[in-house]
Amino acid sequence: MNTVSGIEISVTENGIQPADFESLYSIVSGGARQDPHRLLLGYPDGTVLTRAEVDTGIRAVAAALAERGVRHGDRVAILGRTSMEWVLLDCAVLALGAVVVPIYPTSSPSQIEHILTDSGSTYFAAETDDDAVRLLAAGAGAVFTFTEISRWAQGAVSADPEAPTADVGADDLAMIVYTSGTTGLSKGCMITHRNMYTSAANTVRQTGALFDGTTVLALPLSHVFGQTMLFACLFGGTETYLLPGIPDLVPALTRLRPTFLPLIPYGLEKIRKHCRTLLAEGAEREAVTRGLELLRRRDPALPVEPVASALGGRLRHVISGGASLDDSTAGFYAGVGVVILNCYGLTEAATAVTVNAPETNRLGTVGRPIPGTAVGIAAEDGEVLVRGPHVTPGYWGAASEQRPVDADGWLHTGDIGELDDGHLRITGRKKEILVTSGGKNVAPTPLEDRVRLHPLVSNCMVLGDGRAYVTALVTLDAERAEQWRAEHPDSDPSTAVQAAVDEANELVSRAESIRAFRIVAGDFTIANGLLTSSLKLRRAAIAEAYADDIRQLYVARE
Structure with a gap:
């Protein structure tokens, strides 16, 4: 370096x-x-x-x-x-x-x-x-x-x-x-x-x-x-089975018995929620604690039943990309015998910039640059820069005049990060960093990832730019919420969601923590224009659609 x-x-x-x-x-x-x-x-x-x-x-x-x-x-x-x-x-x-x-x-x-x-x-x-x-x-x-x-x-x-x-x-x-x-x-x-x-x-x-x-x-x-x-699987000669989508994956694992999987965090969260139904009370939290310790010591993770069998019996690694991954999810999988190898990339670099290797996997990072790649951190704002033969020659059509690469050959990613002994750590996104009225910079994604892990929660968007404190909009999984209400007729789902918010707040300082949240009607979906096709939040569209809910979050306190 x-x-x-x-x-x-x-x-x-x-x-x-x-x-x-x-x-x-x-x-x-x-x-x-x-x-x-x-x-x-x-x-x-x-x-x-x-x-x-x-x-x-x-x-x-x-x-x-x-x-x-x-x-x-x-x-x-x-x-x-x-x-x-x-x-x-x-x-x-x-x-x-x-x-x-x-x-x-x-x-x-x-x-x-x-x-x-x-x-x-x-x-x-x-x-x-x-x-x-x-x-x-x-x-x-x-x-x-x-x-x-x-x-x-x-x-x-x-x-x-x-x-x-x-x-x-x-x-x-x-x-x-x-x-x-x-x-x-x-x-x-x-x-x-x-x-x-x-x-x-x-x-x-x-x-x-x-x-x-x-x-x-x-x-x-x-x-x-x-x-x-x-193309990595074709290059490596991997025996690769093709499925239409992630919803088809869980029932296929026991039949196809993969040794590794390429996935996005959404898929890992879905599989984790399925595995939760197989475990005794408290076993999931024990797996997370055990797994995080194994990852910190870089010790091998041993398969744990009944999850190992549900995953096909041979799964040992997952390459996870496309979005940030909550550390507790990495800990859970390590605790049951599967090591998550986080990677990082973007369309403009044919998706591959860094990836953790099994022998040098480091928790909380997205790995070292793949061979032939240089990753830089801009001194003025911490933006992640990329240079290599995989970087796009530019945009097509209406966007052709936009230049993603500067005069020195660096691709400007828009992500904020830092280097740790050659490993890249993504800490936020330039356009998504919230700055409270008190001047505190808040990265919303880690908080959103943690809240979304709760079984009742379908999605979450953290707010607070220009505001005195941080809040969140939360949507519920309709099927699970109906089941929860039947089992808890005298309770409100907000009590359960509060536990998820409290757990998320443990990741950050008080100034960055979620002070209030609001469970909103409906959900954020591709169909209603509130998610992109790759399941990213359309933050401006969500803020507009739920403007009254956002006003209610702040009106009583500001």
């Missing part, structure tokens, strides 16, 4: 990069040549294809796309959940040198229309007929369905396995991934083959033998984190 021009820097050398003529498809084709019989991609029912079978399917889909006119540089918009068809289509589009434009299945009509228009997509694919109708309504032309793609995968292929990628280079555009858009229209971030290749390959290098195992990928391939984990 060193300092250059006022920037504290952590650098990891010796990164893997593709040759200039290599594309993302070469990860698959190269693996098929080297070890054709290795099991690679699986269906939810446990049926699994070898590297050679996956490669054959990709080339068949690429041939079908080429017959229908798809050419180098064409944008292909894809709307659907994670599946074998998504992966085969994804790789086939890239093999032809065309550009993947992912769309969240939960996107609104206006969001779909914006992505199609801004990207200039001319080819379209959808998981279902209903999804096809949504694309057509947003202005799409003819739409291919995943059912057709499955048929194409069984078709004829070129005798020359290199034919599809003859004209594709590492610096060609591979994807246009639209950011979450917490404050407005989403921006189309350009990701090249080199960007994604280096992110995926160096994530594998950083984590040692982790990817030489079995996993279940339930992350959305419409998100850059899902894409990076997919």
Whole structure:
């Protein structure tokens, strides 16, 4: 670690990069040549294809796309959940040198229309007929369905396995991934083959033998984190089973028996709440205490029943990214035999910037830079800066004049952090830090994460910018709240939520603590525009929708 021009820097050398003529498809084709019989991609029912079978399917889909006119540089918009068809289509589009434009299945009509228009997509694919109708309504032309793609995968292929990628280079555009858009229209971030290749390959290098195992990928391939984990698994030769989404994960674990999982905190929280139902009273808290101590000492975590069996019996590690993770969740999993490896990234760096490795995992951090990456901390405001071959060349379409990278090659992330012996610790977000009227800086995310862990709580947003003290809006899980009221007819749910708030306040000083909260009607959802497609809070929209509740939180005290 060193300092250059006022920037504290952590650098990891010796990164893997593709040759200039290599594309993302070469990860698959190269693996098929080297070890054709290795099991690679699986269906939810446990049926699994070898590297050679996956490669054959990709080339068949690429041939079908080429017959229908798809050419180098064409944008292909894809709307659907994670599946074998998504992966085969994804790789086939890239093999032809065309550009993947992912769309969240939960996107609104206006969001779909914006992505199609801004990207200039001319080819379209959808998981279902209903999804096809949504694309057509947003202005799409003819739409291919995943059912057709499955048929194409069984078709004829070129005798020359290199034919599809003859004209594709590492610096060609591979994807246009639209950011979450917490404050407005989403921006189309350009990701090249080199960007994604280096992110995926160096994530594998950083984590040692982790990817030489079995996993279940339930992350959305419409998100850059899902894409990076997919190509990391393809690069590492991981036996990877594909599920439509996180709700399908819990019942599949005992059948598919992963050795590691890539997940977001939302998924970890869902699994933790399921595991809670299997444990005796007090066992969860004991697991958290035991696990945190194991993580601090960096001692191995031993599997604990009955949770270990519910997780498939072989799960030992989780790579967690996409949002912050509460330390108590990391402690709980370590206490039952699963170590969480926090990572950090953003769309503009093909999601991979840092990741903890099993041997050097450090609680409370998001790991060291992946090989080939430099991470800096700006002296003036603590902003996290990133430099490396995985950083985007810029934005597409309407946002093309915006520059995420400065003249010195640093990507400005908007996150606030610090370096601890080369490990990065994220402490807040520039635009989300609350400053109370007393001048106290408050990071809302750790408080929100902790409150949201309570079984009754669905979501939470912390407030206090420009105010005398910190408050929170809380929504309840409708099903659990109904059950709780039936079991506690003489009590109010606010008494239970208060316990969650009290626990969250233990994380911070009194000046940063939640002084009051209000349980509000409804929930924060993608459908009502209060969450982004990647489940981030749209803070301004929530504040507007619940303006009267916020006023009530402060009117009696200020």
